Amino acid sequence: MSVSSIVMSSHWGREVRHKYITQESKALAVVFPGKNYSAERSLLDYAAKLAREYGCDILLLEYGYQSARAELKRDEIDIIAEECKAAVSSLPEYEQLLFISKSMGAVIAGRVAEELNLNQKTSHLYLTPVADSLPLLRKSRGSIIYGGSDPTFTEQHAAGLNGQKNLRVYRIDDANNALEVGSVNESLAVLLVIINFYHEFFRDALTG
Numbered sequence: 346m347s348v349s350s351i352v353m354s355s356h357w358g359r360e361v362r363h364k365y366i367t368q369e370s371k372a373l374a375v376v377f378p379g380k381n382y383s384a385e386r387s388l389l390d391y392a393a394k395l396a397r398e399y400g401c402d403i404l405l406l407e408y409g410y411q412s413a414r415a416e417l418k419r420d421e422i423d424i425i426a427e428e429c430k431a432a433v434s435s436l437p438e439y440e441q442l443l444f445i446s447k448s449m450g451a452v453i454a455g456r457v458a459e460e461l462n463l464n465q466k467t468s469h470l471y472l473t474p475v476a477d478s479l480p481l482l483r484k485s486r487g488s489i490i491y492g493g494s495d496p497t498f499t500e501q502h503a504a505g506l507n508g509q510k511n512l513r514v515y516r517i518d519d520a521n522n523a524l525e526v527g528s529v530n531e532s533l534a535v536l537l538v539i540i541n542f543y544h545e546f547f548r549d550a551l552t553g
Contacts, residue, residue, distance in 0.1 A: 346397075351432060355409025356424045362412075363432050364405040366397065372441040372551060374401040375433060377450030377457075378408065379473075380417060387536065388472050388524060392445045392543055399547045401443060406432060422449070426456045433457055442467040443550050444487075448475055448497065448522065455481025468550035470543070473522050476502050486511035488546045490539060492520030515542055 351363040364384075374396035376384045384393065384405040393403050408425050410417045417425075444467055446454035451474035458467045459481065469487035471478070475497050482489065483506065491498045493516050503514055517524055517535055524539060525532040 351404075351435060353428065353432060353435075355412065355428055356421070357409040357413035357415050359409060359413040361407045361409050361428070361432075363407055364403075365436070366403040366405075368397070368400065368402060370400050370402040371439060372401045372443060373404060373436065373439040374443040374445060375404045375406065375454070375457075377406055377429065377444065377446035377454040378411070379446075379448035379450050382447045382450075382523070383407075383411065388539070389445065389447055391536070391540055392470060392472075395540070395543050395547060396443065396445070399551060401551075402439070404432065404436065422452060426453050426460070429453055430457050430461055433461065433463075440466065441551070443470065443547070444468070445470045445472070446474070447472045451475060451478040452481065455485060459484065468546070470546050473524060474498055479505055482506060482512065483509060487550065488513045488515065488542060490515045490517065490524065490542055492516075492522060492524050493518045494520060495522045497522060513545075 346368045349365050351365050352360050355361050376389050376393050378384050396403055406429055444454040451471045455478055458464050469485045471489040473491050473495055506514055519526050526535055
């Protein structure tokens with residue numbers, strides 16, 4: 346296994362360092378963080394660790410505004426998408442792609458797959474997607490996990506995906522946008538359930 350960094354300039358005047366882990370795989374898992382949820386936090390960290398266990402190469406993206414410790418403006422989403430497209434395009438071509446995204450990252454992941462014409466070979470694991478990602482979700486295949494108490498993606502949004510045969514939608518009762526519930530112990534129990542959903546996603550994506 347080899348670990349390296351893909352260093353690129355960004356709109357925010359700071360270099361970004363995308364962590365790239367290779368183990369001679371034909372499948373690449375790409376992690377798209379949330380607005381305030383980095384790839385090192387638990388939901389994405391465990392997903393990346395599992396991707397490695399399933400034999401995937403891994404690209405952990407960093408956004409330019411995160412590197413610069415700047416606030417993200419809504420009209421800068423397009424810039425993030427372009428910079429992420431450049432990062433993905435810089436890698437060797439893979440037979441299979443798994444895009445793992447959190448919240449706002451769902452919009453970025455969906456756009457990268459669509460705008461680089463990667464939808465046919467990409468499976469998505471969407472964690473607490475935002476409502477703005479709905480049109481992109483409908484064009485995707487994979488799994489969605491959202492919290493029942495998350496105001497950014499509600500039952501009504503999930504209902505908008507009814508009939509999408511290529512998507513599995515999981516609702517975590519009472520969970521917030523971080524897919525956490527009341528106590529620490531309860532949140533850890535929920536995390537185990539979520540990791541089981543991850544296993545199902547990887548098995549389906551890599552053997553389907």
